[in-house]
Each structure stands twice: as C-alpha cells, then as structure tokens.
Amino acid sequence: MIETSCISEEFGREQRQLVYSGQGYTTNINVPPPELDTIRSAIKEQWLYRIQIADPSVVSKISKNNIDISKYHLVSADLDHAAMWSKTTRVLPISFFNWFKKSVFCNTLKDVFGLFQISDEENVGWPNIYWRLVRPNEPSDIGPMHRDAWFWQLNNNFPLPDFPFHRVKVWIPIYVEPGANGLLVEPFSQKRTDIRWNGEERHGINKPVLLMNDDELKPILAQTIPGQAVVFNDLLLHGGAVNKGELSRVSLEFTMLLKNS
Ligand SMILES: O=C(O)CCC(=O)C(=O)O
Ligand SMILES: [Fe+2]
Numbered sequence: 001m002i003e004t005s006c007i008s009e010e011f012g013r014e015q016r017q018l019v020y021s022g023q024g025y026t027t028n029i030n031v032p033p034p035e036l037d038t039i040r041s042a043i044k045e046q047w048l049y050r051i052q053i054a055d056p057s058v059v060s061k062i063s064k065n066n067i068d069i070s071k072y073h074l075v076s077a078d079l080d081h082a083a084m085w086s087k088t089t090r091v092l093p094i095s096f097f098n099w100f101k102k103s104v105f106c107n108t109l110k111d112v113f114g115l116f117q118i119s120d121e122e123n124v125g126w127p128n129i130y131w132r133l134v135r136p137n138e139p140s141d142i143g144p145m146h147r148d149a150w151f152w153q154l155n156n157n158f159p160l161p162d163f164p165f166h167r168v169k170v171w172i173p174i175y176v177e178p179g180a181n182g183l184l185v186e187p188f189s190q191k192r193t194d195i196r197w198n199g200e201e202r203h204g205i206n207k208p209v210l211l212m213n214d215d216e217l218k219p220i221l222a223q224t225i226p227g228q229a230v231v232f233n234d235l236l237l238h239g240g241a242v243n244k245g246e247l248s249r250v251s252l253e254f255t256m257l258l259k260n261s
Contacts, residue, residue: 007108007111007112011028011112012111012112012113014028015028015029015112015113015231016112016113019168019231019232019233020233022188023187023188024185024187024188024189024190024191024232024233024235024236025185025187025222025230025231025232025233025236026230026231026232027222027223027224027228027229027230027231029105029108029109029112029229029231030105030227030228030229031103031105031172031227031228031229032104032105032227033227035103035104035105035227036174036226036227038099038103039172039174039252040069040174040175042092042093042096042099043069043092043131043174043250043252044068044069046089046090046092046093046131047069047072047133048062050084050085050089051075051079054079054080054084055078055079057078058075058078058079061075061078062075069133069175069248069250070175070247070248070250071247071248072133072135072248073135073136073138073248076135082140085133087122087130088122088124090130090131090132091122091124091128091129091130092129092130092131094125094126096129097118097126097127097129100129105229109170109231109256113168113256113258114258114259114261115258115259116165116168116256116257116258116259117161117165117256117257118254118255118256118257119158119159119167119254119255119256119257120158120159121151121155121158121159121255123157123159127254128254128255129252129253129254130252130253130254131174131250131251131252131253132240132249132250132251132252132253133248133249133250134181134240134243134248134249134250134251135243135248136181136243136244136245136246136247136248137242137243137244138242138243139242141240141243142239142240142241142242142243143239143240144209144210144239145184145186145210145217145219145237145238145239146197146208146210146237146238146239147190147195147197147208147234147235147236147237147238148167148169148234148238148255149167149234149235150197150199150208151206151207151208152167152234153199154199154206154207154208155205155206160257161257161259163259163260164259164260165257165258165259165260166234166257166258166260167234167255167256167257167258168231168232168233168234168255168256168258169231169232169233169234169236169253169254169255169256170229170230170231170253170254170255170256171183171229171230171231171232171238171251171252171253172227172228172229172230172251172252172253173224173225173226173227173228173229173230173249173250173251174226174227174250174251174252175226175247175248175249175250176224176225176226176249176250176251177245177246177247177249178223178224178225179221179223180243180244180245180246181241181242181243181244181245181247181249182221182222182223182224182241182249182251183221183222183224183230183238183239183240183241183251184219184220184221184222184238184239184240184241185219185220185222185230185232185236185237185238186217186218186219186220186236186237186238187220189217189218189235189236189237190233190234190235190236190237191235192237194216195210195212195237196210196211196212197209197210197211197212198211217237219237219238219239221241
C-alpha cells in the first residue's frame, strides 16, 4: 500500500515559495517518528557492517559496551576513519530505497514538489540516499560552504532522468543536538550573484573551491530536531557546522530531480 500524506494545497504552496523564491529552504517537512526509527536502524546496520569488514574486533567492542552510532567517536580511533567511509559505503541499499519510496515522508515531498526521481551520482545503479557522520570537535569531518549546483556543473557524468528537471536537496538530521551541531545555511543566498568559486580536481573528482572571505558570508545554524528536514534550493549556500556537541552528528541526504511543470 502506498502511504499518503495529508497536507493542504496551501501548505505545499508555502513550502515551494520558501525554497524557490523566499529564504531558499524550508524546515517545515518532518519525518514521522516511526519512520525516523526505521531510518536509524538502516543506517546503524550499514555502519556496523562496514566496521565489521574493516575490523571485527571493533564490532565486539561496540556490542559489549552498547555503543550507538551517535557515540561513534568513542571507537573511531581504533579504525582508519579517513579511509573507510568513502561516499559509496554510505549509500543505503536498494532495499532501503524500496521502503523509502512508500514512506509518508517521501509522499509528503511528492505532494509538495510534484513527481521526482532521486539522483544516482555515485553510479551505484539505484537512487542515492546516503548518510554522514560528523564527530565532535573534528573540523576535518565537515566541508566548506558551497552550492550543490557546483557539483553538477563540474561533473557532467552524473546520470540524468529522461525528463526536463530541476534540483532540490533534502538534508535530514538523524542524530543532532540543536544549537550545537547540524547544517549551516545562508538564508536567501540562492539569489546572490557575487559568489566567487573555482573547480579543482582532487582524488579524480572535480570539487568546488569557495573563493570568499569568511566575513562575506552570513551562515546561520539551522535549528532542527531529529527528523526535521532542511529542504533547500540547489543554489543555497550551505555547509556542515563543526560539531560542538557531545554526540556524533548523523544526517541523511539526497537530491530530488523534480519534473519541471
Ligand atoms: O551535512 C553536512 O555536513 C553537509 C551537507 C551538505 O552539503 C548537503 O546536504 O548538501
Ligand atoms: Fe551540499
């Protein structure tokens, strides 16, 4: 059975206005708590499985001490953290996508934005819904401020749908401490025309480099609770905030390729 959401036309119009022509994002679309539990289980399973491959003794330590993914920083020193979490290891399996596409959350997005596909920029063969870990006080776990559109401009090998489309990004906090960690956004920055940046090749991937001084950007930390998504314009400036909390921050992301109407 396909779950249906029960949002009004007006709610949908307001959210689209916020994303496309207002502040550039909305935080009004939430993952219902039971669905957040399912997402947490799926991420934890993939996290543990990857650690099992890297070093089974760390899995024993995790089980014995009942360490949850939000306490990952307690075991990451036993692992080759920098090497083991390439993006493809964090793309959830197709079975997850098959559950997700019938979820209330996914159907709410469809009711607000219309029909969409989720992009497969890692070329794994199914839509890329992937998670991210940001440990406390680890500046190297976050990237600089950017527009997601830059990645698409720099990489012309990303598979595309067979319909005219535009992109909107979805970022969902899974374990987050509001005010201490999460996503930085600059409201209205999708409209800025003064942003200087460059492309640079690193590890065979073209990555954008921001050419702005810190005082030229005005990022704020999105105050979101677990499950409260940030749905944002492809041109919005955003980035990870250095984690000033107690827990490892876990978030989930995907890009909607929305059918132009
Ligand atoms: O979670 C982060 O640190 C960055 C997220 C991001 O860049 C995105 O969702 O596009
Ligand atoms: Fe991004």
